Amino acid sequence: MSKIKFNGKISYxxxxxxxxxxxxxxxxxxxxxxxxxNSKxxxxxxxxxxxxxxxxxxxFSYSSIQEGRAYFESLITSVDEDFEVISTPTNPNEPRGEWHRLDGQPTKNKILYLHGGGYTFRSEISLNFARMLAGLLKIELFMPFYRLTPEHPHPAQIEDALAAYKYLRNKGIEARNIIIIGDSAGGHLVLMLLLALKQLNLPQPAIGICLSPWTDIGERGKSFYGNDKYDLVQGYMAKQFDHWLQGNTNPVSESxxxxxxxxxxxxxxxxxAGVKEVLFDMIDEFASKLKAQNINITLDTWPQMTHNFQFHGNTHPDSKDAFSKIQNLIKKIMQP
Structure with a gap:
């Protein structure tokens, strides 16, 4: 059963x-x-x-993205979960963000969670998902509040993600004890962060986990528009997120x-990934390309699922299965 919370303007x-x-x-x-x-x-x-x-x-219909965010945030749904996660904001001299701890207890391993929202939204939905990750995976989690587009185009997001990773390392956390997880645009940011760490010759984390990641900021595959009828995210939205991400910095899309x-x-x-999401073809092609290059990548898919279906936690069979796979993977590769 979903819970409902209202925010902001009464009219919204x-x-x-x-x-x-x-x-x-x-x-x-x-x-x-x-x-x-979908009958299933x-x-x-x-x-x-x-x-x-x-x-x-x-x-997206508002001329002001600030108004668009306000409308989006006016009604938030969340699922009931049987755990208590305590959330604590960072100090003023630290990267902006929140720590989420199951029962308030620290753990040896840490999650760096890079939220989705097309780099444009930081909704309470993402905060709820951060708590869900910390609760279901039973690992202390840090969610940085990276700068958003269109106000702050690239490279603000990768700069902030890199600062968040260095923040964890400066707290004495070993790279092998860090799990980076991101959904949607946050999945894109996970991948870009791994590349940035390599370019800077910095230690890699234990693993990068990407949920419905944005692997090509351009149009790619039939699913980009073909799955509009199924998905909550639409192809035109991804194109707008691309425009806002690039801003006036004029980076080459391929970069x-x-x-x-x-x-x-x-x-x-x-x-x-969910096979019914608009990003599915690009995700599948990305994984296939890396596998052909003998890169250590694993892709799990769910035939009837859409973008970010994991937000349903343990209340949906496929989402529960997805979390179970993440839990088993972490147990396999991480030290207790």
């Missing part, structure tokens, strides 16, 4: 709640009449996909796309 709250109610009724009716988008989806899952697609579309980069001599990479 009402609009979001009415849309959620409308979508819920529409999905229930479509299930009864056998006209669902549960009612709750389909409601979530359609609602968050609407919220993204509405956010910001992991699929064109050399991933030799970096940490092992583990990737999860």
């Amino acid at each position: 709250r009402i609009s979001s709640y009415l849309k959620l109610s409308q979508i819920a009724l529409k999905v229930i009716w479509s299930k009864l009449t056998k006209k669902s988008i 989806w549960s009612t709750d899952f389909e409601i979530g996909v359609l609602f968050w697609r609407h919220q993204f579309n509405r956010a 910001l796309s992991p699929i064109y980069q050399d991933f030799s001599n970096v940490a092992p990479i583990y990737v999860q």
Whole structure:
């Protein structure tokens, strides 16, 4: 069962709640009449996909990204999880962000979590997912608040991710005890951070884990638009995120796309993706390319899942399975 939290303007709250109610009724009716988008989806899952697609579309409709963020944040849904995570902000002289600890207890291993949101949104949804990661994986987690686009285009994000990694290292945390996890644009940032560490001859983390990563900031594959009917993220949104990321810095798109980069001599990479997401083809091609080069990469896919399906935690069978795979992988490669 999802929990609902309201934020910000009353008009935005009402609009979001009415849309959620409308979508819920529409999905229930479509299930009864056998006209669902995907007959294999549960009612709750389909409601979530359609609602968050609407919220993204509405956010993109505003001329001001600040207003778009405010609308997106006006109604937040989260899943019930049976754990207590204590969140603590960093000190003023440290990189901006939050620590998340299960029962407030530190652990030897640490997670550096790079959130998604197209580099443009830092929603309470991402904060909730950070807590979920810390709770389900039972590992202390640091989530840096990297600078967002369009206000701060590239290279602000990689600079901040690198600063966050160095922050952990300066606290005496060994590289082999650091797990870097990112979703969506955060998955892109994980990959770019691994490359930056290699270029600077800095120690690699134990592993980079990418959930629905953005592996090509350009258009790639039939799924980019072909899966619009299934996914909460749409192809046109990825193109806008690309435009905001590049800003006026005029980098070559290939230089910001992991699929064109050399991933030799970096940490092992583990990737999860849903076959129904718009980024699926580029993720699949990225993994295939690296495997052909004998790079240590593993890709797990779920045929009916969409972008960032892991946000459902243990409340959905596929998401629960995805977390189980991450847990088993960490147990295999990390020291206790």
